[in-house]
Amino acid sequence: MENYDVIIIGSGAGGGTLAYRLAASGKKILILERGGYIPREKENWSSKAVNTEARYQAKETWRDRNGKPLHPHTNYCVGGNTKFYGAALFRLRERDFRELRHHGGVSPAWPISYQDLAPYYDEAEALYHVHGNRGEDPSDPPGAAYPHPAVSHEPRLQHLSEDFERQGLRPFHTPLGIMVNERNRRASACIRCNTCDGYPCMVNAKSDAQVCAVDRAIESPNVTLLTGVKVERLETSASGREITRVVAIREGRTETYSADIVAVSCGAINxxxxxxxxANGRHPDGLANGSGAVGRHYMGHTNSVLMAVSKCPNPTVFQKTLSVNDFYFGEPGFDYPMGHISFVGKLDGETLKGGAPPLTPGFTLDLMASHSLDFWLTSEDLPDPDNRVTLDRDGNIVLSYRANNEEGHKRLIARLKNLLNRQRSCPVHGHECHQGLFARNLYLAERIPLAGVAHQNGTIRFGADPRASALDVNCRAHEVDNLYVVDASFFPSSAAVNPALTIMANALRVGSHLMERMN
Ligand SMILES: Cc1cc2nc3c(=O)[nH]c(=O)nc-3n(C[C@H](O)[C@H](O)[C@H](O)COP(=O)(O)OP(=O)(O)OC[C@H]3O[C@@H](n4cnc5c(N)ncnc54)[C@H](O)[C@@H]3O)c2cc1C
Ligand code: SF4
Incomplete structure (x- = not known):
């Protein structure tokens, strides 16, 4: 059996970025990825294929805490879930790293500060081509200027942004990882389409982990990627102090691999x-689980989509450009965090079909979608030890979760509706709309269900205390010297902005630590 310096299991935001970092070390790196490359094909941009037929989604059944089957909205492929993400690439706020009192309890402090991660955020923003306007977001921490200018709003969102400003808010351009060149459209890889968030990019212009990290890493002769390799378990030496074998299934056969260092990056649940x-004799409750923390404190954010359907059309094609963080830490009269407001990709009739009553005619859904602003609201869920990943008798995943800390989220939805009711005009009807653009209009707010595990995090938390965390400050297992976990698992709290940039920045941080360790 050939021995590698490092085996990385999983090639998403965490694993892919780590591979990129370690490629320059010259060490022998092996990436094991259970999925394959997402084929470039017309279906990439078909909402029927992607949303209705779930063409690229994992074909797996998990169970919830009541034993009910759960079909997770997750993707196994090179690049992991970043192939499908909306590429909104946020830094956590400085206060997110500290203990923060919420209406529903306490969000614990991280063992590192914002300043510890800041240089890696700078690097991650460069690697993933983030476009934004530093300083526009009122809660954004200090950092280097974004490497690329903000992605412009289309007229409907520009108008909404100005309306929010008139109401005293500080809306800002969402930091986005797409390779768009608005100064020279002919040289732009990205064409600003309506099938970005939730879809793979057919023209490889989305800054996902495959394009930006894995494909670049494997250009180095010392980095090998094997696809279609599902790692089943990790075996240790008799002392239990180090991993000696990585056992995987490839094309139905069992294979084993070995390395001096193993970095697990399968996503927080896997x-x-x-x-x-x-689990083995030395680790009876699961590898590196003397603390009992492995699998616990599952978080996934409290997320809702709010469709504000108005009499005014919304012809926006690329809708992800606008965000509002004025209520991130609360509002007058409610001194607790509420969360973050932004947009999903533009919804269409086909996508709405999935959630509509069976007799709703297609043209109604199309009409609704052509008149809706489709907001995405995210609030922090707190790390409850009983919200957890376990295995059933056959080794299948059970995801137990009870929502918590919901008051801030409810207020955030109410606040947004209130703001929209007070809009003074619209670009189509002008000031004839001053009676209240949305006042007699329809709001459809839908909470993302448990199967929507897009923002999964927190199941193998890092910390200074081995009794309360599974990983140390460098994301190395307290109990296994050569085991690291480098994905969304390490989060001790979930904050309320999208997680990917923090996963990427942390992977660069851990990668730097590994380079030092190996020298
Ligand atoms: C539709 C959608 C939209 C999103 N939008 C945003 C956004 O706008 N902004 C943002 O910040 N985040 C967004 N996210 C979330 C973001 O994609 C994730 O936070 C991020 O990809 C998680 O990184 P990770 O490394 O933890 O896991 P992943 O990226 O999921 O990578 C895990 C990898 O491990 C592989 N794997 C799993 N098990 C095994 C095994 N046993 N053996 C071998 N390989 C294995 C998987 O195939 C996968 O490639 C979105 C997610 C989705 C699904
Ligand atoms: S908006 Fe740009 S990056 Fe996103 S899928 Fe379309 S072309 Fe690709």
Whole structure:
């Protein structure tokens, strides 16, 4: 069996970025990825293929805490879930790293500060081509200027932004990882389409982990990527202090691999499941789980989509450009965090079909979609030890979750509706709309269900205390010297902005630590 310096399991935001960092070390790196490359094909941009037929979604059944089947909205492929993400690439706020009192409890402090991660955020923003306007977002921490200018609003969103400003808010351009060149459209890889958030990019212009990290890493002769390799368990030496074998299934056959260092990056749910499946005599409750933390504190954000359907059309094609963080830490009269407001990709009739009553005619859904502003609201859920990943008797994933800390989210939805009711004009009807653009209009707010595990995090938390965390400050297992976990699992709290940039920045941080360790 050939021995590698590092094996990385999973090639998403965490694993892919780590591979990119370690490629320059010259060390022998092996990436094991259970999925394959997403084919470039017309279906990439078909809402029927992607949303209705779930063409690229994992074909797996998990169970919830009541034993009910759960079909997770997750993707196994090179680049992981970043192939499908909306590429909104936010830094956590400085206060997110500290203990923060919420209406529903306490969000714990991280063992590192914003300043510790800041240089890696700078690097991650450069690697993932983030476009934005530093300083526009009132809660954004200090940092280097964004490497690329903000992505412009289309007229409907520009108008909404100005209306929010008139109401005293500080709306801002969402930091986005797309390779768009608005100064020279002919040289732009990105064409600003309506099938970005939730879809793979057919022209490879989205800054996902495959395009920006993995494909670049494997240009180095010392980096090997094997696809279609599902890691089943990790085996240790008799002392239990180090991993000696990585056991995987490839095309129906069992294969084993070995390395001096193993970095697990399967996503927060699958990484926890892998460690639990790797229980042995020295680690009876799961690998590196003396603290009992592995699998616990699952968080995924409290997320809602709010469709504000108005009499005014919304012809926007690329809708992800606008965000509002004025209520991130609360509002007068409610001194607790509420969360973040932004947009999903433009919804269409086909996508709405999935959630509509069976007799709703298609043209109604199309009409609704052509008149809706489709907001995405995110609030922080708190790390409850009983919200957790476990395995059933056959080793399948069970995801137990009870929502918590919901008051801020409810207020955020109410606040947004209130703001929209007070809009003074619209670009189509002008000031004839001053009676209240949305006042007699329709709001459809839908909470993202448990199967929507897009923002999964927190199941293998890092910390200074081995009794309360599974990983140390460098994301190395307290109990296994050569085991690292480098994906969304390490979050001790979920904050309320999208997680990917923090996962990427942390992977660069851990990668730097590994380079030092290996020298
Ligand atoms: C539709 C959608 C939209 C999103 N939009 C945004 C956004 O706008 N902004 C943002 O910040 N975040 C967004 N996210 C979330 C973001 O994509 C994730 O936070 C991020 O990809 C998680 O990184 P990760 O490394 O933890 O896991 P992943 O990126 O999921 O990578 C895990 C990898 O491990 C592989 N794997 C799993 N198990 C095994 C195994 N046993 N053996 C081998 N390989 C394995 C998987 O195939 C996958 O490639 C979105 C997600 C989705 C689904
Ligand atoms: S908006 Fe740009 S980056 Fe996104 S899918 Fe379309 S072309 Fe690709």
């Amino acid at each position: 990484s926890a499941a892998l460690l639990l499946r790797s």
